[in-house]
Amino acid sequence: MEINNQFITPMKPWTMGDLGTQRNERPQESQGALLFKDIFDNAVNNVKITQADVENKQYLLATGQLEDAHSLPIAESKAAISLNMMITLRNKALSAYTELIKMGG
Structure with missing residues (x-):
């Protein structure tokens, strides 16, 4: 009986590099995380700019x-509104984070 090997592929061992979790390596950020980061960065920069104007x-x-x-x-x-x-x-980010922690635990 002959074994057909065309559909069988050998498995290769996983390494930490394959998982993207090597030491000092940040995981790739999702699109949503980048969007939130951009929004938060813009808010911080807006506070700096309006305070400098004052x-x-x-x-x-x-x-x-x-x-x-x-x-x-x-x-x-304007500076007070941007700071608020x-x-x-x-506060919303911390609230969402605590809700996620509650769901996970």
Whole structure:
């Protein structure tokens, strides 16, 4: 009786490199993780930019160079809104993380 070997492929042993879990190697991020990272990075950068604008306008006001006095409270409001948005994003992410932990455990 002859054995047909065309459908049988030998198995090769797994190594840690095949699994993508070698030491100091980060697993590939999913598209959703990259999207969240981009959104969070944009929120952090927006906070930095709006806070820098407030500081610049405060300096200009203190040195008498600010021509429109109403721009400082507007800039402060923008900075407060961007900070609140970043805090809300952080809180939602932590809430989602704790829900995932509850599901897994």
